[in-house]
Amino acid sequence: MSSIEIIPCLSDNYAYIIRDEQTNKNILVDAPEHVSIERYLDDKDMSLDFILITHHHSDHIDGINHLKLKYSPRVIGAKRDRHRLPQLDIEVEEGKQLTIGSKTFDIYDVDGHTMGHIAYSLLEDKALFTGDSLMVMGCGRLFEGSPEDMWKSLEKLKQLPEDFMVYSGHEYTKSNLEFAVTVDPQNEKLISRRTKELELLQKGLPTIPSTLREELDTNPFLRESELSIIDHLDMANLDPISRFAKIRALKDNF
């Protein structure tokens, strides 16, 4: 097993540190900035051995150069995103596992927010690092991909074991929650989850991680085929991708 710790960065980003206790390797997921991460590592007198990158946006990579100079980690990211991730030392792709220390990661292409975006999972730790694809009660905006791209990505993540913990790239839960209740007002699990998450937010605590089960039950972007949502949004004549596209468009204008 390993421990996974959350480092809040910038205004609403999260980076994660995976500590591989068997080999003493420390793995960072995304590098939104260097200041918070450096403080975290130095406080605990930790090394930084690897950085896993989910996608090329500046709020996920801006810390890389400084961290590389100071700690010399090896930087890992998608082969498909290589052209805009010049700091990569190791390229990964879907279908090939990545082994670091005692940890084995699976890689998933999750296009939509960007093309070449990837997610990483750790089976043994039941952890899934989703960046700006699947989020707590939400999903990333479609900057580069189509609704179909993101829908397919989310369908893929839905197949993972439902006790997997979802570690996403942002604290967007408040706005996601407010939107979700407008789409899925009859969902009792959503209503009770809302109370729980608002309590965390009021205390200034992260709402991350969630479980995939919670997302399946309450995330409207995974629930485009729920009858109550189809009914509520009057989408009976639409196919699943068009229903997803409609929910995404509603959120964009929310």
Ligand code: ZN
């Ligand atoms: Zn992004």
Ligand code: FE
């Ligand atoms: Fe982001």
